[in-house]
Amino acid sequence: MKLHGRELLEYLCQKFGPTGFEHEVADAIVEQLGDDCDKIVKDTFGNVYALIKGASDDRVMISSHMDEVGFMITDIDGDGYIKFSNLGGIDPKVLYGKQVILGNEKTKINGVIAAKAIHHKRREDRFSVTPIKEMYIDIGAKDADEAKEYVNIGDFGVFNSNFVFFGTDNKYAKGKAIDDRAGCCAMIETIRKIRENNITLPFDTYFCFTVREEVGLSGARVAAEKVKPSRAIILESTAIGDIAGAPAHKRVADVGSGGVISLMDRSTIYDTDFVNFTLDTAKNNGIKAQVKRYVSGGNDAGHIHKSGKGVKCVAISMGTRYLHSPACVASMEDYESIRELVFAMLNNMKAEV
Amino acid sequence: MYNTLKAITLVHGVSGKEHRVANTIKEMIAPYCDEAHIDAMGNLIALKRGNGANPKKVLLCGHMDEIGFIVNFVEDNGFIRVAPIGGINWVACAFGDVVSDKGVRGVLVPNSGTKAADFAPDLFYIDIGADSKKNAERKVKIGDTFVLKSNLTKLNSSRVVGRPLDDRAGCGIVLEIAKKIAKEPVADDVYYVFSVQEEVGCRGSKTAAFTIAPDVSLTFDVTGTGDTAGSKPMAVKLGGGAAIKIKDMSVICDSEVVDKLTRIAKEKNIKSQHEILAYGGTDTSSIQMTGAGCRAGAISIPSRYIHSGVEMIDMNDYKACIDLAVEFIKE
Numbered sequence: 001m002k003l004h005g006r007e008l009l010e011y012l013c014q015k016f017g018p019t020g021f022e023h024e025v026a027d028a029i030v031e032q033l034g035d036d037c038d039k040i041v042k043d044t045f046g047n048v049y050a051l052i053k054g055a056s057d058d059r060v061m062i063s064s065h066m067d068e069v070g071f072m073i074t075d076i077d078g079d080g081y082i083k084f085s086n087l088g089g090i091d092p093k094v095l096y097g098k099q100v101i102l103g104n105e106k107t108k109i110n111g112v113i114a115a116k117a118i119h120h121k122r123r124e125d126r127f128s129v130t131p132i133k134e135m136y137i138d139i140g141a142k143d144a145d146e147a148k149e150y151v152n153i154g155d156f157g158v159f160n161s162n163f164v165f166f167g168t169d170n171k172y173a174k175g176k177a178i179d180d181r182a183g184c185c186a187m188i189e190t191i192r193k194i195r196e197n198n199i200t201l202p203f204d205t206y207f208c209f210t211v212r213e214e215v216g217l218s219g220a221r222v223a224a225e226k227v228k229p230s231r232a233i234i235l236e237s238t239a240i241g242d243i244a245g246a247p248a249h250k251r252v253a254d255v256g257s258g259g260v261i262s263l264m265d266r267s268t269i270y271d272t273d274f275v276n277f278t279l280d281t282a283k284n285n286g287i288k289a290q291v292k293r294y295v296s297g298g299n300d301a302g303h304i305h306k307s308g309k310g311v312k313c314v315a316i317s318m319g320t321r322y323l324h325s326p327a328c329v330a331s332m333e334d335y336e337s338i339r340e341l342v343f344a345m346l347n348n349m350k351a352e353v
Numbered sequence: 354m355y356n357t358l359k360a361i362t363l364v365h366g367v368s369g370k371e372h373r374v375a376n377t378i379k380e381m382i383a384p385y386c387d388e389a390h391i392d393a394m395g396n397l398i399a400l401k402r403g404n405g406a407n408p409k410k411v412l413l414c415g416h417m418d419e420i421g422f423i424v425n426f427v428e429d430n431g432f433i434r435v436a437p438i439g440g441i442n443w444v445a446c447a448f449g450d451v452v453s454d455k456g457v458r459g460v461l462v463p464n465s466g467t468k469a470a471d472f473a474p475d476l477f478y479i480d481i482g483a484d485s486k487k488n489a490e491r492k493v494k495i496g497d498t499f500v501l502k503s504n505l506t507k508l509n510s511s512r513v514v515g516r517p518l519d520d521r522a523g524c525g526i527v528l529e530i531a532k533k534i535a536k537e538p539v540a541d542d543v544y545y546v547f548s549v550q551e552e553v554g555c556r557g558s559k560t561a562a563f564t565i566a567p568d569v570s571l572t573f574d575v576t577g578t579g580d581t582a583g584s585k586p587m588a589v590k591l592g593g594g595a596a597i598k599i600k601d602m603s604v605i606c607d608s609e610v611v612d613k614l615t616r617i618a619k620e621k622n623i624k625s626q627h628e629i630l631a632y633g634g635t636d637t638s639s640i641q642m643t644g645a646g647c648r649a650g651a652i653s654i655p656s657r658y659i660h661s662g663v664e665m666i667d668m669n670d671y672k673a674c675i676d677l678a679v680e681f682i683k684e
Contacts, residue, residue, distance in 0.1 A: 230393065248426065248428070248429075249425070249426035249428065249434040249475075250475070263423065263425075263495070263496040264369060264423055264436070264438070269368055269369030269438070269550060269553060269556075270369075271393075272369070272370060272372075272496075275496075291495050291496060292425075293425045293426050293495060294425050294426075294436070295423065295425060295436035295437075305394070305556070306394070306556045306557075306559050306560055307560075308560065308563055309392055309393060309560050309563055309564045310392050310393035310394035310396070310557075310560035310561075310563075311393060311394075312393050312394075
C-alpha cells in the first residue's frame with residue numbers, strides 16, 4: 001500500500017536498517033516507489049537508484065542515506081549475554097537501559113542494553129560513563145546455547161523505539177532513524193510529485209538511496225562514480241544545538257525554521273553559487289530555510305563533491321535534536337519545507353552542458 | 354617575477370572561494386597556453402599542447418586556496434564568531450589584521466584573559482568595529498570569509514616575507530614556467546593546474562587529476578625548513594635551492610622522478626636540496642592516487658613560519674624551482 005507524509009516517514013523509520021544491513025529499507029523504498037520512476041536499480045553495494053528521465057543528458061543527483069546507527073554482535077558469552085560494537089557514532093551515555101532489536105535475515109528479537117546498575121557501582125564510579133565494551137545486551141537467554149538459537153556473532157541491531165507524533169498539532173516527530181529516513185521519505189514524495197504534475201525536467205534526475213553513510217560515506221562514493229552528476233543535492237539530518245544550555249554561537253540552527261543549508265562542514269565546502277541558488281529559491285517561493293551556523297559534522301557530499309571531474313553540491317538537512325539516539329526529535333514543518341524546497345529547486349534548475 | 358607573485362598574493366581566496374584567484378591567473382596565463390577552463394570544483398586547468406607525435410601528459414600544480422576563517426555567527430554586540438578553514442595556528446593569528454572577501458577590515462582577537470596555551474576556535478572573535486548586531490550584519494553575513502591581511506614585502510636581501518605565500522608562491526612558479534615553456538619547443542602536453550581546497554584535504558587536485566589523467570605530475574608547494582631557532586631537525590634550508598621532495602606524511606614520490614630531478618639539477622647547475630617532511634602533505638598525494646595513478650613528484654619552496662602572517666621565502670630558491678621544472682619538462 002502506498003503511504004504518504006507522516007505515515008510514510010514512520011514506516012521507513014521503523015524499518016531495520018543499520019549500516020551494512022540496509023536491504024530491508026531498500027526493499028521498502030522500492031515497494032513504495034512502485035512504477036513512479038522510469039527505472040529503478042540496485043548496485044552490488046546495496047545503493048538504490050531511481051531515475052526520472054529528463055530532456056537532456058545532464059545528470060542531477062539527489063541523495064539520502066538509508067542506513068541508521070546501530071550495533072553489531074561481536075561475542076556471546078557463557079551466560080548468554082551479548083557483547084556488541086556500535087555501528088556509527090553513538091554516545092555510550094545514550095545506551096544503558098535502551099531497548100534494541102537484534103537480528104539477521106531470518107529472525108528479529110528484542111533485547112535491552114545492560115551494564116552494572118547504579119546500585120552496584122562503587123560510589124566514586126556512580127557518575128562515570130560505562131564504556132561500550134563493558135556493556136552487553138540481554139535477550140533473556142539462560143545460556144550461550146539458547147542465545148545462539150536466535151542470534152549469531154555478526155548479526156546486527158538497532159534501537160527499538162515507538163514512533164510518536166507530539167506537541168501542538170502533533171507537529172513534532174520522535175523516533176529512531178529519522179537520520180536519514182526523513183531524506184529518503186522526501187525523495188520518494190518528490191518523485192511522486194514530479195510524476196503527478198507530469199513534469200519533464202531539463203536533466204535526468206537520479207534519486208540515490210545510499211548505504212553506509214554512518215561509517216564513512218562509502219555508499220555515496222560508489223553512487224557518485226556511477227551516476228557522474230554535474231550537481232548533487234544531499235538530503236540529511238543534522239544535530240541541532242537549540243537545546244538547553246547551548247550558547248548562542250554554538251546553536252547550529254533552530255528546529256522549525258526550515259531546512260538547514262550547510263556552507264561548510266568537516267568534509268565539504270559547498271559550491272557558493274549553488275548554495276545561493278538554494279537560498280534564493282526558498283525565498284522566492286516562500287519556503288522556510290536557514291543557514292547552518294556552525295562548522296561541524298559531515299555527510300555524503302564529502303565523497304560526492306570530489307568524485308570524477310568534481311560535482312557542485314548542496315546539503316539540506318533536517319534539524320534533529322538528540323541525533324543518533326532512539327528518541328530523535330524533528331519538526332514535520334521542517335520536513336515539509338525541505339520537500340517543497342527540493343521540488344522548487346528541481347523546477348528552477350537548468351541543464352548544464 | 355616578484356611583481357607577479359605580489360599581484361597573486363593580493364587576491365582573496367580562502368578554500369572554497371578561490372574564483373577571484375582563478376580569474377586573475379586565467380587572465381595572466383592566457384597568452385602562454387592554448388586553452389584554459391575552470392571546472393566544477395573551481396580548479397583552473399590550462400593546457401599548452403606539445404609538438405611531439407605521441408605527447409605524454411605532464412601535470413604541474415600549485416594550489417590557489419589559502420587558510421582563513423568563515424563567519425558562522427554574529428553576536429548581539431556586533432562581534433563576529435568564526436570557524437577555521439584549514440590548519441590555523443591561533444597563536445600566529447591572534448590580534449591579527451583581518452579582511453573579508455567583501456573587503457571589510459577587522460581584528461581577530463581571543464576572549465579577554467585567554468592564555469595562549471588555551472587558545473581554541475570558540476574563544477576567538479572578529480571585531481569589525483560595529484556597535485551592534487544590526488550594524489555588523491550590514492557588512493558581514495554568515496558564510497563570508499576572512500583572512501589575515503596579505504602583506505608581501507621585500508627584505509634587504511633576496512628574501513621576501515608575508516602571506517599568503519602558501520601557496521601563491523607555487524601558483525607564481527607554475528605561471529613563470531608557463532611563460533618559459535611557451536617559448537620552447539616541447540614534445541609533451543603540459544597542463545597547468547591551479548587547484549582549490551588543498552588546505553582542507555587536497556580535494557580540488559583530485560578532480561583535476563581525474564579530468565587530465567596525467568602520465569607525470571609535479572606539485573609546487575611550500576615546505577618547512579630546519580634552520581630556525583628551535584626547529585625540528587630537517588635538512589631543508591632557506592636559500593638552499595629548490596627542494597626535491599622525496600616524501601612527506603601523505604606521499605612517497607616516484608623514485609624515477611626524484612632521480613631525474615636530482616640529475617638535471619646537477620647537470621644544469623641548478624641549486625637544489627632533498628626534502629623529507631615529517632609532517633603535512635600536499636596535492637602530490639591526491640594526484641598520485643587518482644584514477645589509474647601517475648608518476649608523481651614535487652618541487653617544494655623552502656619556507657619559514659608557514660601558516661603565519663610572516664611566511665618567508667628566498668627568491669633565489671623560487672627561481673631555482675622554475676628553472677629545474679623547465680629543464681625537467683624539456684627532457
